[in-house]
Amino acid sequence: MSIAAEPKDLLLWCGRANILALLDRLEEAREAVQRARSIVPTWTIALYKNGVRAAWRNRDVVVEPQLAGLRKLDID
Numbered sequence: 001m002s003i004a005a006e007p008k009d010l011l012l013w014c015g016r017a018n019i020l021a022l023l024d025r026l027e028e029a030r031e032a033v034q035r036a037r038s039i040v041p042t043w044t045i046a047l048y049k050n051g052v053r054a055a056w057r058n059r060d061v062v063v064e065p066q067l068a069g070l071r072k073l074d075i076d
Contacts, residue, residue, distance in 0.1 A: 010039045014048055014070075021069030029073055044076050 003012045017032035037043045049067055056062040 008039055010036055010043065013039065014043075015066070017073070018066055018069035021072045023069075024072075026073060029069065030075070033070075033073065033075060045070050046076070 001009065001012065003009070003016060006012060013032050013036040017029045017036065020026070020029035020032060033043075045067070048070070049063070052063050052066050
């Protein structure tokens with residue numbers, strides 16, 4: 001699945017933001033966050049974190065890499 005094929009998929013935009021932030025492409029990462037928020041205006045890192053933790057049953061080895069970049073953005 002890709003953003004081109006599924007432009008309204010919130011999780012794809014979250015993943016893109018995370019990866020871009022990990023690559024220090026912070027402006028592009030923030031743009032991806034804005035796209036995520038255009039889909040779900042109440043989106044926050046905390047909301048995403050809770051969903052990822054639930055989906056992966058709190059396995060930090062999976063959860064933490066999905067949040068590391070987002071934390072670099074200094075957003076809520």
